[in-house]
Amino acid sequence: MGIKRKDKPKIIIVLGPTSSGKSELAVKLSLKFNGEVVSADSRQVYRGMDIGSGKITPEEMKGVPHHLLDVASPKRKFTVAQYKELSQKAIEKILKKKKTPVVCGGTAFYIAALVNGIVIPEVSPDWKLRKELERKNTEQLYKELKKKDPVRAKNIDKRNKRRLIRAFEIIKETKRPVPKIKTKPPYSPLYLGIKISQEELNKKIKKRLKKRLKLRMVEETKRIKDNGVSWKRIEGFGLEYRWTALYLQDKINYEEMKQGIIANTRKLSKRQMQWWKRDERINWVKNYREAEALTKTFLWLSEG
């Protein structure tokens, strides 16, 4: 009925805490609904970081094309803004082929930037300025911001140095106050969240660690180091990379490394859920069947 106007393109989003089985679900849905996967993971974008980041293997892809993996060098910093741009392009390409984009990942900020269409101020990081401002204390910074940009000062986290510094960065570059955040959702999304109990997740986290160690995860970190990435930078990647790096430097023992990874991963999964748990757009599914049913309805029946 009616003529199709400028309906927003439909995309599927698979999200959930780390270790919950997102990748597999995304592949299954892609196979069923003629999709291609767009990863939304802040670590899997880096080349050479495969085991520790839990990157899907070519076999596991089962022929489904994956985007936004291996798009950056670990030597250089990758940011949300770059993610947004690249992932949007990938989605356009997929749509042009009349296929369905399946965004899949655990980096909530990346998903939000892409799917909610957060407009990020066009000011790239100024590391010199950041370093400089890093020396000041938060109170000072906040006071100054209040003078320069009272509006932003009002809703900023006044104890969060990183945010304060970013505000100055924008002001300095644009010579204007920090713009108000805008969102222009460019797509019509179906959100699928993987529902899993903390207990079950803990089990999976342990199991997964064992498997990764067997796959020579520690050696992978060593390789990254040998390729010229500093220990500091590697530690900055967090989790697997951080703890294996500490172990390789002899700062902790093997057991401490394992415990560290487990504890940190658990923490991460909680933070991820924190981000999503109040989001009413998300359909929480227990298994593939539920996901498939929802997707079917979304893709076919809503054609109207």
Add this chain to the structure above:
RNA sequence: GCCGCGGUAGCUCAGUGGUAGAGCGUCUCUCUGAAAAAGAGAAAGUCGUCGGUUCAAUUCCGACUCGCGGCA
């Protein structure tokens, strides 16, 4: 059996003659180019048990109990 050390928040431990703190964990929460990042707030302890000294004891003294180490 004797000697020594210890028993304080879920865990590891600080500390004080005027009824207690930290780190980690837990629970809420924030998120404007680092997001596996960066931050905010809260709950939580009859200070091993029983007595004594004292105006006042978690802190000093004694007994008991449990744990650890040493000597027999």
